[in-house]
Amino acid sequence: MESTVWLASRSLPRPGVGCCNLLSRVRRSGGRLKPCGNGRKVVVCVSGTEGKTKVVIVGGGVGGLAVGGRLAKEGYDVHILEKNSHVGGRLQSLEVEAAVGVGGKSDDPGGQECFRFDTGPSLLLLPQKYRDAFTAMGEDMDDYVTLKKVEPAAYRVFFGEDEGVQSLDLLYDVQKMCLQLEQVEEGAGGAFLRFLANAKEALDKGTASFIERDFKSFWDYADVPRLLPLLKHLSPIELLGQHHSTMRNYFKNPKLQAMFTFQDLYVGLTPYNAPGVFSLLAATELTDGVWYPVGGFAKVRDGLAQAAQKVGATITTKATVKRIDHANGQVQGVTLEDGTFMRANIVVANADLPYVYNSLLGSKVKTQASKLLSSKYSASVIAFQWALSSRLERLSHHNVFLSNCYEESWHRATDASTILERPNFYVHAPSRTDSTVCPLGTDAITVLLPVAHLGEGFSIGSASDDKQIVEAARERVISSLVRSGIGDISSMILSEVVYSPPTWQDSYNLQYGAAFGLAHNLLQLAYFRPDVAEPSIKGLYFAGASTRPGNGVPLVLMGAKVTTNRILEENYPFLSGN
């Protein structure tokens, strides 16, 4: 049975309070709420388990698991549907068997050994946000995941130059960091301290004012008293000016300018189109630290899934949603690819938002759908997971290789001919922190090389196009590693797994195979990023990297809280006496 109740919006619970207060009020009134003329519509369903409101979540990525767990804890009947055989979405670990042989020689076959790779996230930033996600489900993250700080540096940055400084470490130790920078440029130590203080301010104030906040109207966003604390410390030019230009106020040396701006890649931008506020990325790496989940990111995935199930959410894998059903401005449920219809009062779409609008919602939202198609997207990436017969001693846990043509290197390659001789790429070598990654004396590295996404001309006219660009990428990475003094790995590769833009699109339904979803340029940030609900379809909500606040696991986890609170404000988990 399903019933519709109207009530005045002022009696809705405050975000974060949950529904307990409201429910006790409802119970006191005998479980009945009277229709109220100017009120807001609240749908109450008693068709789910034990009369609970039924929620279907499309996608078991981080966003789906986190919202699912939070809502189940609040008393909703939650069903998470995931198309793949594993939940976790982009957050995955992959185990590969390879023959290492005696003495680590691939041509001397020995037993098969296991090598582990994190195919998605590898940097665990803002660990408190992970803890909060478990706490919200009544669980302690330490019971599921052991975090280890990546020491002594967040990153090692290699510069693709033949002369001068070859590499620098992003050290947590401020004194050592200043000494290191002073050797590159006189006065850079002091400049670094100023940079760090300002970036930390942007991080602390920006998180509260922009990232964790639910913007229900433009006025929430343009709320001057809320912005004042941020503006008091930082000028609008520092916050909104071109990131690379703002960095010139601190450092003259292009290597140092690059060292504190390459992080813009994570948010789908470049130092030449990102606003200066994204210095907060380097700030969190250097102050909160970079962490690693021992046993790989799969531990985070499994922990979130187990915690959500413990509070009552059900998870079904290999369940592809074909359509989100809605009629008369109200969500009805979902239809699976096998034709099964699942009725629900609330649907939370965790799959990539542009894909949801364009493939699951039908023609009613076609204006929003086509607007999303022409929005700005992050890069895609070609990823190599290589099991190596020897350990690469010069590598740190996280390594960034920057091009000698820094500005040019941000143009996204579309085919083999447009990959630079010395491209920017990232190398993850987690065995420095976690000895369970690969056998002693060997290495397991993941390389991420940014390229164009499928909507901006990445060449897949034929399978051979894809093959050519992958071959060019492999060749450029290997020769860059040689030039940087890491060693020639071509004879060390025991096994290789490759992901290219079509892999990201096909595996997770990411629009255009853009690995990090919608970009975070100023017109796609905060209030201007797609909202966590679709106003024309009641009961339809969103969670994940392409909605607010944005990409990256901590942001998706913060967004899960925003989505949950919005649902709590607008819907009851159940209604006794109905």
Ligand SMILES: Cc1cc2nc3c(=O)[nH]c(=O)nc-3n(C[C@H](O)[C@H](O)[C@H](O)COP(=O)(O)OP(=O)(O)OC[C@H]3O[C@@H](n4cnc5c(N)ncnc54)[C@H](O)[C@@H]3O)c2cc1C
């Ligand atoms: C290569 C790479 C490196 C990254 N590195 C980092 C990092 O170091 N640190 C960090 O914090 N973040 C990193 N990220 C970003 C991070 O992975 C994402 O922000 C986050 O995992 C996104 O989670 P999500 O829940 O929004 O979406 P997704 O992970 O995309 O989950 C959505 C889920 O929906 C499922 N789905 C899609 N369509 C359907 C359908 N029709 N029916 C049912 N299910 C469906 C998908 O299979 C998927 O499981 C990285 C991402 C990539 C790709």
